[in-house]
Amino acid sequence: MNGKVIVITGASGALGKVVVEAALARGSKIAAIDHAATTIPATADQLHLGGVDLSDADQALKTINAAAAHFGRLDALINIAGAFSFETVAEGDPKTWQRLYAINVLTALNASRAAIPHLTTSGEGRIVNIGAMGALQAGAGMGPYAASKAGVHRLTEALAAELKGKVTVNAVLPSTIDTPANRRDMPQADFSKWVTPDELANVILFLASDEASAVTGALLPVSGRV
Template identity: 75%
Template sequence: MDGKVVVITGALGALGKVVAESALARGARVAGVDHAVSRVGATGNRLELGGVDLSNAAAAKTAIDNVASHFGRIDALVNIAGGFAFEAVADGETNTWQRMYALNVLTALNASRAAIGHLTASGAGRIINVGAMAALQAGSGMGPYAASKAGVHRLTEALAAEWKGKITVNAVLPSIIDTPANRASMPQADFGKWVAPQELAEVILFLISHAASAVTGALIPVSGRV
């Protein structure tokens, strides 16, 4: 990871923060892009761009280009930005499906398209998306979320096929990530079975590394002990 420039979307969230800190600890230069407002800006090997709506293609391109201008290159893009909604199909709203598509698919699509030119110039470009085990078989109340994450899976496969030999594109598929928000929403659950953010970060960082140069188009389950 030493010297690599890694862009992380959703970098101010529970998983994004852990991935960013882990990458920095391994010597990477890290740019975080988030919809939330950043109070950090640029410090040493770290750059944070807040207030970015990645569902807007122009905003995504501006953010990614700003990262490339600041660090001089981009070697990896980790698409963590996204959202979750629990809603039954019959009782739900159409705009929930649209919101899940915008938060989970469009953010990854726009960031990836904006980064492709920079990643091909790297010579070892990487894109890592965050899919979901729930998208492999949707349960009750999971329709909008699962459909959007299935879109992330297909986006991963399509990008991997289109850029084979130039950029590796893979996705990690967590079950339930052990975050404060998830604990609050499911207080009776066995948290010990969930995936710790650090466990997921380790798989993501492996996929960024040279050791994963032969892995592309993979949807990798990281299901913990669920």
């Protein structure tokens, strides 16, 4: 992946940080986008764009175009921006459904739409989305999250069909990721069975690499040791 220009959304999160570092270690140039503000200065290899609401199509377009202008091209987009909430249908807040749809689906949709012209020009364009194993069959309390991640799955499939032969589009479907937040929320769980951010980053970057040129439309489970 040496020299490839990769846009990573949700770059300051637990998974995003690991993917950024892993991509840089492989010689990639990174445009790191996040909703959180940043003061990290731009360099030849890194551009940090903070305070961006990717659920807003205009902001997404402006930000993706700024990344392309900085590096001269884009080769891959990794849509990590997302959120989780555990609420039952009967007792939860309907606004949670709207919030998770905006953060999980619209961010990926808007970033992808903005990046398509640049990725098509690249000739080796890649889009990698983050789905969820929990969206394949939702359990109690998983309704709003699973519904939004199922939307990411369908977005992935539709984009893969529309861009076939031009840009590959795939999604990873992790089970529980071993993050500090998940350990805090599930202290009795067996953490050894969870997927580590490093393991997931390796799969994500494979799908963004030249080696995955024949893979598109895949929803790839990354289930750890469950």
